[in-house]
Amino acid sequence: MNMQMTDPEHRIDSLDRRIIIATQDGLPLVSRPYALIAEQLDIPVAELKQRLQRMQETGVIRRIGVVPNHYALGYRANGMTVWDVPDERIDELGEQIGALDFVSHCYHRPRKLPDWPYNLFAMVHAHTRDEALAHVEQIAKLLGAHNRAHDVLFSTRILKKTGMRLNP
Amino acid sequence: MTLDSLDRQIINQLQTGFPVSDEPYAEVAAALGTDEATLLARLQILLDERVLTRFGPLYRADRLGGAFSLVAMKVPEDKFDEVTEIVNSFPEVAHNYQREHAFNMWFVLATDSEARVAQVNAEIEKRSGLPVHNMPKLNEYFIHLDLKVDDQDELS
Numbered sequence: 001m002n003m004q005m006t007d008p009e010h011r012i013d014s015l016d017r018r019i020i021i022a023t024q025d026g027l028p029l030v031s032r033p034y035a036l037i038a039e040q041l042d043i044p045v046a047e048l049k050q051r052l053q054r055m056q057e058t059g060v061i062r063r064i065g066v067v068p069n070h071y072a073l074g075y076r077a078n079g080m081t082v083w084d085v086p087d088e089r090i091d092e093l094g095e096q097i098g099a100l101d102f103v104s105h106c107y108h109r110p111r112k113l114p115d116w117p118y119n120l121f122a123m124v125h126a127h128t129r130d131e132a133l134a135h136v137e138q139i140a141k142l143l144g145a146h147n148r149a150h151d152v153l154f155s156t157r158i159l160k161k162t163g164m165r166l167n168p
Numbered sequence: 169m170t171l172d173s174l175d176r177q178i179i180n181q182l183q184t185g186f187p188v189s190d191e192p193y194a195e196v197a198a199a200l201g202t203d204e205a206t207l208l209a210r211l212q213i214l215l216d217e218r219v220l221t222r223f224g225p226l227y228r229a230d231r232l233g234g235a236f237s238l239v240a241m242k243v244p245e246d247k248f249d250e251v252t253e254i255v256n257s258f259p260e261v262a263h264n265y266q267r268e269h270a271f272n273m274w275f276v277l278a279t280d281s282e283a284r285v286a287q288v289n290a291e292i293e294k295r296s297g298l299p300v301h302n303m304p305k306l307n308e309y310f311i312h313l314d315l316k317v318d319d320q321d322e323l324s
Contacts (some may be wrong), residue, residue, distance in 0.1 A: 012232045022230070026215075026224035029208045031191055033306060045190075051224065052188045059323070060231045064186040066214075067222040068179055072169070080267065081272070091307060098310030108307040109238065109283065116240070116271070158258045159264035161221045164229050164278035 012060060015026060019051055021166055038156040075125040077132040083120035090120060093146055097122050117149055124145045169217040178210055214295050229278040237285045237304040240271040251296045260288050
């Protein structure tokens, strides 16, 4: 499933862009948040709500909600596991790995030879390193002989986590 | 910060979505068996204490004509803080993590055009004097957005 979208119906217009800029830092913590944003943008609240709904339907908005800090929730071992698997099998293998409940994101990315032979990336989150390494073993077992090499890169510090920002 | 049962319910509930309605907090509060004022106060604390890094619509750059890319760098320890400052100064850098590896800095670019990824990378190479390794996603297999907070979790 390729998620790249170039279909013009998914493109945004200038009002969508203004809505994105007004909400990308977060929703206001007031009783009627959408009414407040609509007022700031000088548009009817019904139009704002309709556009937010539409952007959710087209996937421009992945979801409306919270992004937790993994560390603060007790997930102290956050590892980027990386795998060198045959290109011709990668989609089938990626779907299997991505479906594991301890994998939050799974991507096919280009190798950077000779330094970086890995083409499959799967993020695992666990409370301890031992638990994370057990997850890595489980992925290795699932990949079997298709796993030609792998590594796990634990994060040691969040240097920045702001999410997407459009320039006004 | 110690999270109580209501905090955990709020975090779990709001990872699954938030209504687009006139009084969405009142709606969510009712579903959680609390009231709007309590929910708003708890959310403010969770954000202030950085238990939550964001609350609102999560936009996808690649669905609005732009692009996401993961970029890796090998940064010498004595230049790490300086390079962090350079990289983080770009609004297009959505996240940046230090990792235990020769490739020790990994950041995600979210740009509003495809061309901007290469521009930001070139600028970072120029200002840091270090090569960047651009690894855009070729395919995405599945996304689990929920990180469940259980009662036995050790929280800070």
